[in-house]
Amino acid sequence: MKVKKDKFNHIIDIYRITVVNDSTIDIVAFGKTRKELLNYILSFYPRIKEGDVVEVKGKVSVYKGRYQIILNGIEDFKLIEKRNFEKDIYFSETPTNIYASRYGKVYHTLKDCPYGRRLNEENIIYFFSEEDAKKLGYKKCKWCEEHEKR
Numbered sequence: 472m473k474v475k476k477d478k479f480n481h482i483i484d485i486y487r488i489t490v491v492n493d494s495t496i497d498i499v500a501f502g503k504t505r506k507e508l509l510n511y512i513l514s515f516y517p518r519i520k521e522g523d524v525v526e527v528k529g530k531v532s533v534y535k536g537r538y539q540i541i542l543n544g545i546e547d548f549k550l551i552e553k554r555n556f557e558k559d560i561y562f563s564e565t566p567t568n569i570y571a572s573r574y575g576k577v578y579h580t581l582k583d584c585p586y587g588r589r590l591n592e593e594n595i596i597y598f599f600s601e602e603d604a605k606k607l608g609y610k611k612c613k614w615c616e617e618h619e620k621r
């Protein structure tokens with residue numbers, strides 16, 4: 472599933488959902504149905520993610536050499552089974568004590584960390600918890616780790 476996310480990781484649009492079978496089938500929706508599909512997906516907590524099982528009704532057609540199903544309405548799309556229980560991770564819209572560079576691999580927990588202070592403000596993301604940061608592959612800054620204990 473290819474989605475468009477805002478800078479806080481909220482899903483704001485869906486580009487394409489792909490069903491992997493013997494061959495690959497794209498599921499596409501337009502206009503009102505696309506909006507409804509987005510709302511449908513957003514109505515689940517946690518969201519529909521890669522690996523989940525969905526049921527789709529519709530006619531298969533070929534577009535640019537790929538199979539696709541165009542949804543006529545949201546009733547043609549249904550989540551059957553959730554296999555991916557991983558919770559969605561959002562960034563905080565307001566600063567928290569847990570922060571990192573969007574492009575980095577290290578997160579900081581102290582505001583006065585010399586490494587944390589070097590980060591470009593524009594690229595800083597704030598996590599709700601250290602667990603979230605770790606799940607996204609960030610490692611804790613050694614300086615912060617060291618100085619937190621004091």
Ligand SMILES: [Zn+2]
Pocket residue numbers: 578579580581584585586587612613614615
């Ligand atoms: Zn640090």
